[in-house]
């Protein structure tokens with residue numbers, strides 16, 4: 321195979337690009353959808369393709385984001401997606417060649433962090449990625465046991481949105497919420513609009529009007545009607561998106577969803593570990609978590625720059641041995657500085673393990689117990705956990 325890698329831009333090549341992706345993942349595009357949905361998306365992002373001679377055999381996309389880090393700051397992050405190689409050309413280095421090219425470009429542009437959502441979990445550690453957020457991939461609440469523990473009076477109000485593409489509402493809620501949640505990303509209007517272009521026609525959208533004005537909550541859902549013995553209602557509320565920027569907005573939206581008439585369950589997907597519904601319910605155990613999964617994976621392309629970009633809840637010093645090189649992290653007044661050191665390392669770890677701890681989603685002590693890192697100085701992992709803790713469970717509200 322004669323392997324070359326380059327970016328592609330032209331509409332014909334982008335159609336080919338989408339077809340290679342579909343073939344890699346085992347599906348087909350209808351021409352109409354390809355032109356209406358995919359080509360516009362591909363024109364907005366950076367498309368990198370691998371060729372065997374003149375034939376396009378692999379694809380990978382990257383897209384710029386600002387990712388929230390602990391302390392309510394952001395860091396530039398490039399999201400990788402759409403990685404796929406034709407079944408005829410697998411395991412011959414095409415993915416590695418595309419990723420090498422993309423990572424080199426990111427480093428050259430000074431982007432310290434790269435991220436992805438992994439369809440398969442045993443590939444990306446070799447490229448330095450580790451899971452950095454956890455997600456409740458699927459959960460269900462039994463609406464018959466949906467009473468709240470404390471009386472709740474909504475200080476705002478819920479509105480049903482008629483606009484088929486309420487981009488401005490989602491943007492407003494996201495702008496209010498994203499800096500509160502490590503791992504959350506900004507989204508441009510085209511990304512938000514795409515959420516509505518691909519949505520099913522039977523989706524409803526609601527927003528929560530904040531008591532002080534504007535919107536601080538948004539949800540989209542479908543109602544799946546079901547009857548047992550033709551007469552007993554067993555409908556499900558299936559929630560597609562749920563974003564909130566204030567506890568009252570979360571409580572109000574959950575109350576609304578649990579009270580949809582003729583339904584007995586609310587199903588949610590991709591929720592944070594600290595979803596407030598668990599604590600809102602009087603009977604916690606009726607929040608059934610069905611699957612917890614890795615969410616956003618990160619690779620710290622420039623570990624020092626990344627560690628300096630976040631804030632820390634506790635001051636202190638920590639000497640890490642990252643892939644064999646000693647790095648001193650010093651935190652004063654919550655600000656981190658990071659540089660190579662001659663001091664004796666206290667924790668030895670590799671790039672994926674450091675990426676997992678970066679947002680505070682995975683604890684050093686837990687990774688030590690799982691033998692994902694080695695504690696070289698007693699107490700170092702407990703100290704590291706107190707320094708790396710985040711104000712909220714890291715979460716990314718959408719997959720790119």
Ligand SMILES: CC(C)(COP(=O)(O)OP(=O)(O)OC[C@H]1O[C@@H](n2cnc3c(N)ncnc32)[C@H](O)[C@@H]1OP(=O)(O)O)[C@@H](O)C(=O)NCCC(=O)NCCS
Pocket residue numbers: 344345378403404405406409410411412413414415416417437438439440442443446
């Ligand atoms: C996964 C996929 C993109 C890999 O592409 P590829 O060109 O075959 O990968 P490469 O030959 O460049 O392999 C790169 C490394 O990943 C490893 N690898 C590749 N596919 C793997 C898999 N499915 N499971 C585990 N390891 C895998 C290779 O062994 C190689 O490791 P090494 O460099 O340490 O030896 C390709 O098989 C594919 O399109 N699969 C279907 C779609 C998919 O699963 N996409 C990824 C989901 S995000």
